[in-house]
Amino acid sequence: MTQERDIIFYNGRIFTADSDQPYVNTMIVRNGKVVWVGDNPDAERTDGRWVNLRQKRVLPGFIDAHMHPLHLAAVSEQIPCTPPKVHSIKDLQEQIKWQADRQENNDWIQGWGFDEGKLTEGRTPTRWDLDHAEAVIPVLLTRTCGHIAVANSKALEMAGIDKDTPNPSGGQIDRDEDGEPTGVVRETAKDLLDAVVPETTMEEDAELLASSSENLLAHGITGITDLMARKIPTDDADMYSLAQRKGLKQRAVLYYLWSEIKDNPNIGVERKDRREATHIGGIKVFSDGSVSGRTAWVSTPFLGNDDNYGISTTSEPELLTAADAAKKNGVQLVIHAMGEQAIAFIVDTLEHVNGWLDDAPSIRIEHASFPSGDILDRAAEAGIGIVTQPIFLYAEIESYLNNLGSGRTKSSYPIRTMLEKGMQVAISSDAPGNAWHDTVDPFVGLKGAVTRKAHDDTDVGQNQRINLETAIVLYTREAGKITRIPDVGQLTPGYHADFMILDRDILQTGPEELDNVRVLQTYMGGELVYEEETAGHKG
Known part of the structure; x- marks a missing residue:
């Protein structure tokens, strides 16, 4: 629909994320896109609707690249297994009992977000802990990393997991000294339980996704990605399109799981049209697990277990085959890798594969928790991009210290080094896969990147600090580039007028206030799509 008049946003403190013109006070929008930015245009020669920004700080909309x-x-409808509601296994049991009492049937009880590093017992709950709370209804609690879960005995029985069940390739069923499953399943072993959890319909998923849009807008998020998109039994591209018809406003890029498409890796042309609000951007492969869950493929064993180097979850032939499929489809290959060995394995395998995309890295490493300097040099030379998450160190410091110690923790997620080596980098949340109570909050990630301190003020490596302007750019302009969403991430002529207005000028107040920032308004295409109803601090 053609816009009748220009919209002139004036009297603001606009950070454009454009390095050639980063700070302006006025922006003109026409038909959803920015056509002019600068300072104080001639009002008499500019006809249109005027919007006074009242000296508020304006940022481009966040693009959450992972x-x-x-x-x-x-998970917003599941048992919350994080502080402030849960601090112990006893608290988890109380939450399970509460949920069981309010249910009118024997549907599965699910929970999300436990982190043994934050539990007073300092250990992962077991099937017997869950049985104590509920033995009749199947219970499944997923760890904050999303790579590990714990089930009660009823759920294990339904999944057919017992003493004789072998570990699947790339996964592990934890067992006690008698060989009995403890209820804890890691990596691909979690799929055994996921397979028996009742499936939701496409209509239900679309309704749920659409209902989440306002929460994302309340965080200034205008672009999203799904790094675990399904194609079987239904195609998530269809589900996202339906969600947008139902009210999902964010532009969305989906990455098919390799396991979903490897038997038929042809992605239709219409699915890859980047002009569409939903499109397929890549193929996703896992090469290891998580640091906090002790399944990342590391070169030095996790503390307290000299035999645990994590889990390798892919192979050289699989990576090369997936890369070939991505190339034939003209999309990105994105690979989950946290540990040193996993990252080195990817670079060793793919550094000599010629890139096939002209506008962005053909190959991305997701997370890249522990890359060595040599591996980063080679990855940079090969044009490999990185999407990483400073919120992990900020939110999960207890597990990182327990699993790695202070020295290795401080050397993780070396964003400053990545940038110095000329790599294309974006930062994101991995929501809901982190241990913060508000997993998707970009401002917490910004604070972690800028301060290199955890939520409890633990130093996690001051030599890897970056300045706030750079961090914002990595969450906006560079995230737009690395995800290949057209014309997003900066407020400059030709780009979509997607932006937020903040309650404070974060470029003036200092990083210590970042986790308290509120988004007052969010605009997409120059039109107001979210406005805060009540003023109150987060949390």
């Missing part, structure tokens, strides 16, 4: 929106929406 997240799981449907999972994020789903």
Whole structure:
């Protein structure tokens, strides 16, 4: 629909994320896109609707380059296993009992977000802990990283997991000294339980996703990604399109799981049209697990277990085959890798594969927790991009210290070094896959990147600090580039007028206030799509 008049946003403190013109006070929008930015245009020669920004700080809309929106929406309806509600296994049991008492049927009880590093017992709950709370209804609690879960005995029985069940390739069923499953399943072993959890319909998923849109807008998020998109039994591209018809406003890029498409890796042309609000941007492969869950493929064993180097979850032939499929489809290959060995394995395998995309890295490493300097040099030379998450160190410091110690923790997620080596980098949340109570909050990630301190003020490596302007750019302009969403991430002529207005000028107040920032308004295409109803601090 053609806009009748220009919209002139004036009297603001606009950070454009454009390095050639980063700070302006006025922006003119026409038909949803920015056509002019600068300072104080001649009012008499500019006809249109004028919007006074009242000296508020304006940022481009955040593009979360690695997240799981449907999972994020789903866990909002599950038992919260994080502070402030849960601090112990006893608290978990109380939450399970509360849920069982209010249910009218024997539907599965699910929970999300436990982190043994934050539990007073300092250990992962077991099937017997869950049985004590509920033995009749199947219970499944997923760890904050999303790579590990714990089930009660009823759920294990339904999944057919017993003493004789072998570990699947790339996964592990934890067992006690008698060989009995403890209820804890890691990596691909979690799929055994996921397979028996009742499936939701496409209509239900679309409704749930659409209902989450306002929460994302309340965080200034205008672009999203789904790094675990399914194609079987239904195609998530269809589900996201339906969600947008139902009210999902964010532009969305989906990355098919390799396991979903490897038997038929042809992605239709219409699915890859980047002009569409939903499109397929890549293929996703896992090469290891998580640091906090002790399943990342590391070169030095996790503390307290000299035999645990994590889990390798892919192979050289699989990576090369997936890369070939991505090239033939003209999309990105994105690979989950946290540990040193996993990152080195990817670079060793793919550094000599010629890139096939002209406008962005053909190959991305997701997370890249522990890259060595040599591996980063080679990855930079090969044009490999990185999407990483400073919120992990900020939110999960207890597990990182327990699993790695202070020295290795401080050397993780070396964003400053990545940038100095000329790599294309974006930062994101991996929501809901982190241990913060508000997993998708970009401002917490910004604070972690800028301060290199955890939520409890633990130093996590001051030599890897970056300044706030750079951090914002990595969450906006560079995230737009690395996800290949057209014309997003900066407020400059030709780009979509997607932006937020903040309650404070974060470029003046200092990083210590970042986790308290509120988004007052969010605009997409120059039109107001979210406005805060009540003023109150987060949390």
